[in-house]
Amino acid sequence: xxxxxxxxxxxxxxxxxxxxxxxxxxxxxxxxxxxxxxxxxxxxxxxxxxxxxxxxxxxxxxxxxxxxxxxxxxxxxxxxxxxxxxxxxxxxxxxxxxxxxxxxxxxxxxxxxxxxxxxxxxxxxxxxxxxxxxxxxxxxxxxxxxxxxxxxxxxxxxxxxxxxxxxxxxxxxxxxxxxxxxxxxxxxxxxxxxxxxxxxxxxxxxxxxxxxxxxxxxxxxxxxxxxxxxxxxxxxxxxxxxxxxxxxxxxxxxxxxxxxxxxxxxxxxxxxxxxxxxxxxxxxxxxxxxxxxxxxxxxxxxxxxxxxxxxxxxxxxxxxxxxxxxxxxxxxxxxxxxxxxxxxxxxxxxxxxxxxxxxxxxxxxxxxxxxxxxxxxxxxxxxxxxxxxxxxxxxxxxxxxxxxxxxxxxxxxxxxxxxxxxxxxxxxxxxxxxxxxxxxx
Amino acid sequence: xxxxxxxxxxxxxxxxxxxxxxxxxxxxxxxxxxxxxxxxxxxxxxxxxxxxxxxxxxxxxxxxxxxxxxxxxxxxxxxxxxxxxxxxxxxxxxxxxxxxxxxxxxxxxxxxxxxxxxxxxxxxxxxxxxxxxxxxxxxxxxxxxxxxxxxxxxxxxxxxxxxxxxxxxxxxxxxxxxxxxxxxxxxxxxxxxxxxxxxxxxxxxxxxxxxxxxxxxxxxxxxxxxxxxxxxxxxxxxxxxxxxxxxxxxxxxxxxxxxxxxxxxxxxxxxxxxxxxxxxxxxxxxxxxxxxxxxxxxxxxxxxxxxxxxxxxxxxxxxxxxxxxxxxxxxxxxxxxxxxxxxxxxxxxxxxxxxxxxxxxxxxxxxxxxxxxxxxxxxxxxxxxxxxxxxxxxxxxxxxxxxxxxxxxxxxxxxxxxxxxxxxxxxxxxxxxxxxxxxxxxxxxxxxxxxxxxxxxxxxxxxxxxxx
Numbered sequence: 001x002x003x004x005x006x007x008x009x010x011x012x013x014x015x016x017x018x019x020x021x022x023x024x025x026x027x028x029x030x031x032x033x034x035x036x037x038x039x040x041x042x043x044x045x046x047x048x049x050x051x052x053x054x055x056x057x058x059x060x061x062x063x064x065x066x067x068x069x070x071x072x073x074x075x076x077x078x079x080x081x082x083x084x085x086x087x088x089x090x091x092x093x094x095x096x097x098x099x100x101x102x103x104x105x106x107x108x109x110x111x112x113x114x115x116x117x118x119x120x121x122x123x124x125x126x127x128x129x130x131x132x133x134x135x136x137x138x139x140x141x142x143x144x145x146x147x148x149x150x151x152x153x154x155x156x157x158x159x160x161x162x163x164x165x166x167x168x169x170x171x172x173x174x175x176x177x178x179x180x181x182x183x184x185x186x187x188x189x190x191x192x193x194x195x196x197x198x199x200x201x202x203x204x205x206x207x208x209x210x211x212x213x214x215x216x217x218x219x220x221x222x223x224x225x226x227x228x229x230x231x232x233x234x235x236x237x238x239x240x241x242x243x244x245x246x247x248x249x250x251x252x253x254x255x256x257x258x259x260x261x262x263x264x265x266x267x268x269x270x271x272x273x274x275x276x277x278x279x280x281x282x283x284x285x286x287x288x289x290x291x292x293x294x295x296x297x298x299x300x301x302x303x304x305x306x307x308x309x310x311x312x313x314x315x316x317x318x319x320x321x322x323x324x325x326x327x328x329x330x331x332x333x334x335x336x337x338x339x340x341x342x343x344x345x346x347x348x349x350x351x352x353x354x355x356x357x358x359x360x361x362x363x364x365x366x367x368x369x370x371x372x373x374x375x376x377x378x379x380x381x382x383x384x385x386x387x388x389x390x391x392x393x394x395x396x397x398x399x400x401x402x403x404x405x406x407x408x409x410x411x412x413x414x415x416x417x418x419x420x421x422x423x424x425x426x427x428x429x430x431x432x433x434x435x436x437x438x439x440x441x
Numbered sequence: 442x443x444x445x446x447x448x449x450x451x452x453x454x455x456x457x458x459x460x461x462x463x464x465x466x467x468x469x470x471x472x473x474x475x476x477x478x479x480x481x482x483x484x485x486x487x488x489x490x491x492x493x494x495x496x497x498x499x500x501x502x503x504x505x506x507x508x509x510x511x512x513x514x515x516x517x518x519x520x521x522x523x524x525x526x527x528x529x530x531x532x533x534x535x536x537x538x539x540x541x542x543x544x545x546x547x548x549x550x551x552x553x554x555x556x557x558x559x560x561x562x563x564x565x566x567x568x569x570x571x572x573x574x575x576x577x578x579x580x581x582x583x584x585x586x587x588x589x590x591x592x593x594x595x596x597x598x599x600x601x602x603x604x605x606x607x608x609x610x611x612x613x614x615x616x617x618x619x620x621x622x623x624x625x626x627x628x629x630x631x632x633x634x635x636x637x638x639x640x641x642x643x644x645x646x647x648x649x650x651x652x653x654x655x656x657x658x659x660x661x662x663x664x665x666x667x668x669x670x671x672x673x674x675x676x677x678x679x680x681x682x683x684x685x686x687x688x689x690x691x692x693x694x695x696x697x698x699x700x701x702x703x704x705x706x707x708x709x710x711x712x713x714x715x716x717x718x719x720x721x722x723x724x725x726x727x728x729x730x731x732x733x734x735x736x737x738x739x740x741x742x743x744x745x746x747x748x749x750x751x752x753x754x755x756x757x758x759x760x761x762x763x764x765x766x767x768x769x770x771x772x773x774x775x776x777x778x779x780x781x782x783x784x785x786x787x788x789x790x791x792x793x794x795x796x797x798x799x800x801x802x803x804x805x806x807x808x809x810x811x812x813x814x815x816x817x818x819x820x821x822x823x824x825x826x827x828x829x830x831x832x833x834x835x836x837x838x839x840x841x842x843x844x845x846x847x848x849x850x851x852x853x854x855x856x857x858x859x860x861x862x863x864x865x866x867x868x869x870x871x872x873x874x875x876x877x878x879x880x881x882x883x884x885x886x887x888x889x890x891x892x893x894x895x896x897x898x899x900x901x902x903x904x905x906x907x908x909x
Contacts, residue, residue, distance in 0.1 A: 034788065037706040043534035044513030046786050047527070050498065063494040067517040080495045087567040089575070093489045120512075120534050139708040139829075140885060170886055174708060174829055182829045219675055250487065251588040252625055254632065325887065327786050331496055367825035367834040372854065374625070374632050379856030379906040381825065381834035399832050401856055401906030403675070439675040439906045441859070 004049065005161075007068055008151045011053055014078045015155075018085075020056035022097045022154035024286065025049070025068070028146050028326035029116075033123035035141040038134075040127050043120050050330035052320075053081045054097065059090040065331045098287040098309045098318070100157040105292055108277040112191040115145045115165035126196060133200030134173060136183075136207045141171040145192065146326035150286065158288030165190050166279055168324045173203030181210025182383065184365060186229065188323060188424045190277050206364060209396055210384040216400035216440030223360035223414060224402060224436040225353055225388070226369075231431055232423025233369040234378070235343065238406035239270065240426065241373040243296055244336045245307035245315075252374050254407055255302055264300040265413035269344040271295050272306060272317070278340035279323035280425055284316070287334050291316035296341065300411075308336045323424040342427040346416025350430045353415045355391040361438055362386040362393070363402065376407030382438070397440070404436035452501075453612070455521050456604040459503055459528035464606050466532040468505035470545045472605035473528065474743060475501045475519065476785040481562070483571050484593040485578035491591075493571065500785040503531040509541030511767075515786050545766045547776070549608040550747065554740050556616040557733070558644030562596040565645045570594050573620060573648050577638075580657025581624045586668065587661050588632075589625035594648065603745045613740045617891065618647045619879065622657045624664035633667035633853070635660050635838070636820070640736045640879030640893070666851060667839050673855035673907030674842070679815035680857060680903045681808055684876035686818040686837055688894030691726055691796045692882065694833040694861035695719075696894070697826035699728070699753050699761075700779070700791040700884075701768030710831035710861075714759045720865035723801055726754040728763050730778050730794030736879025737795040737892035744780040744789055751777050753796075754865075765791045781890050793882060798896030801871020805898045808870045810846040816905060817841040817848065818857075821878075834858050855907040864901050872898035 004025040015021035027049035034042040051073070052065040062085025066077040126143055146166040153159045169187035174180050183206025185199045226234060242263075247253040255263055274281040274291045285291055287309050294315060295303045308318030318334035354362060367381035379401050387395040410433075417430030456473035463471035477499035484492040500517040501524050512535025514527035562570075577592025599615040621638030637660045641647045682690060695711070703709035711719070720726075730739050730748030739748050744766050752760045764772070765780030768791055781792035809817060822836035840852040877895035 030786075036702065039540055040510060040537070041540075042511040042513060042788060044511075044515065044788065045527075045530045045534060046513075046515040048500070048515070048517055048786060050517065061490075061493065065494070065496045065498070067498045067500060069499065069518045070520060076497060080497065084493055084495055084567070087571060088493055089490050089571065091489050093491075120536070124537055137706075139703075139706045172885075176707070180829050250625075251627060252632070254630060328498075331498060333492065333494065367827060367832075372822075374634065375854075377854060379836070379854075381827075381832065381856070381858045383827070383830065398830065399858065399860065399904075401675070401858055401904060403856075403906045437675070437906075439904065441677050441904055 011074045012153045018055040022054040024152045025051040026150035026329040030146040032144040033127045038138045048327045060088040097154045098289045101290040103283045104290045105275045107283045110164040110190045112165045114192045130196045133197040136204045137174045143169045148326045152288045160284035160288045173207040175207045175211040181207045183207040213396040213398040216397035219439040225362040225432040227430045228421035230369045231428045232426040236426045238371040238376045245305045245311035258302045263302045264410040266300045267413045270297040274339040280339045285318045286320040287318035289314040289316040338425045345420045345429040357388045360388040371406040376405045379403045400440040409433040452602040462528045463505045470506040474603045477600045479598045482595045483574040485574040502785040503528040505531040505535045507535040508539035547607040551610045554613040556614040560645040576653045577657045580654045581661035583661045586626045588627045591623040594620045609745045622660035624661040626664035628668045635664035642738045643734045670851040670853045673852040675906045678905045681817045681900045684895045685821045685878045687896030687899045689821045689824040689835045692894040693824040693826045696796040698828040701762045701764040702791045703828045705771045709828040719759045720757045721868045722757045725799035728796045732795045735795040735893045742778045742780045743782045746776045746778040748778040795893045800875045805872045815843045857903045859904045867902040870900040
């Protein structure tokens, strides 16, 4: 393993002569077990370390990144950054790198020693536990555990380090009858508290239910009920995109002029909360700006945007790290990311939400849950959904398109569940929304 | 730069040592692959440089095959000791209870190949690349309703070396150059976007051969035009997919389901389908990693197998699968050069290259004139495969409504879905023109590799749903 502190300081000495300078160094150890066809197919161990140097002379910037492969890496990176700087046009938008600030929160527990100490045997055991607990086939799954160390130093006086562990799992299941059904589960976290038997059970339940589904025919307007596994990405691609400071700055957010206005149902309160352990929770962001607990939407009223140093008045959301993958953080220029967006849970169990829905669909699984980042529109293939009539599930369907707009949907929230679940950088409960349309063959 | 070149030259010797070590420790087969990747990226947004970066990354991937499973070790250092340590870790990772007695059968290949480009990006001054992105940005400033313009240029020069225990000794270079215009138009609360631009495994000639002024101006004009678009109708409709959406169908509907690992796991609806009719007679489909200049072309895959052309559908009849070393051995056939990895730090598995439908006999306008009621697609957003269920999802950027053989109005983004075999069996008209479009393909949720997909304009029946 390399010494990121040594490389960071060596690079900063080289870059320090410029008006603005910043060095980011990261190092990760990543262990993954892959399951194919209910058997362990592959175990891999990765060591990954690298740095990015950013230098600026007035409005001109030079930026370069390299993997740390030895003593010459710093010179190589610096030479590339200086070469870029020589050619760089003047920018009128560049305001400088992050300013130092005092920590505003206490780092939650984001380090699990068990991840640091994991062995191939441990990974095999985990994989076996999952395989043994899932009575249907697991065509494809992976459990990836990583340690991540990073440090950012800049010429303004910023000098911050961060250490965390990352546990990520992606699991699929399949029945093997003539009309196979599929299931999918994910796990996002910082600790090895992954409940593999529960995941195995869920995978089997989903696959068996999907196998019993049939193609939806016709079209109708109905309510949509989304569990956390589907709603998390839908929220991230619509609401979180709408409060992204860069989208606001360039006019790409429909909420750009809506601060202080009602943009959603009173039932929606969203907080970006790095004080709770989550994959991106940290005291300083990846530019060195202090993070804090930030109310984004309160009772449906838009309270704040998320910003990095490029957008100015940074809220500590300039991130290079990913919530699922520790490899290559040093390669990425900071972009605005939610650290741990959390929607306030309600009082209803998912079963109660179904009971109170007159005409709707509970979406077990989309092909891929995603809304358009700019407009909020979506038209998504339902792989498995339950049709609800007068509070009861009456049918299980597949191969239909569910259409709507998430930025409209959050204005039309019907009920909010009491079952929040962390899905990467978004923690949400089950919610139901009116005003969507289902179209089939 | 010098350090990177030195790394590549020294790599072969270090890789051989690592392979020897893995074999000594009991690997039944092993390979060692080093990779250096140099990237230059420029983007100009609303007249200001938003991104200007150079990257040089690299590492070594060691794979050991033992007892029917792989063990991987990866290092970012090219130092011999570090690489050998990673090789030892790879063998440890492959150990454990024997999964199978499967033997891999790699061909022995010894070849060293440079990229076949006219103007290597290394020979072009960075100032010209910056100017290209700025020109592309400026050319979009045609109307106040264009609120966001992006002109971007990027190049990637990848140098790979591979040594394996079957005696292969390879090195090859891959060059990819692309530029792109992206415009966002707004009118009150209405916002739409449009994009265009070439991609390739060619050199800087791609940029010099492109009329950047025209590309930027037309992109902006189309974004403004889309502000007038209506919501697409919904239901089971006649759809004319453009080459990009046809490519998405080829890739998502049939391509993923034809990857050998999905077949060996029986996760694909095409398992056992060879010889079966799966499409109308006019449909022929290929995965072809040898198309000169196409974004997904590779001289060798990441296991050192030479790239090839696989016929997947021949006049409506399903013909075969794409393979890595492992899936080819499992099914008793030859690898097809589709064992690919995102980079040195990611796993190798069966991936597509350039996947496309062959041409038909119609002109584009003839298909439109022959369509009473339908939708013409214009550009794709993204798609999702469904190898188990035999369906797919394709999001289109926009389209046009056709009535009585004429385009009557533009349509907002919409989504296509349906059962792949039903859609391809309903195809009744293909254009003579075939275009490939480059992009990135993930498998499951990650492992992004560069591919292209394409085809002709194709008329078929599909389920259409427009967002609100």
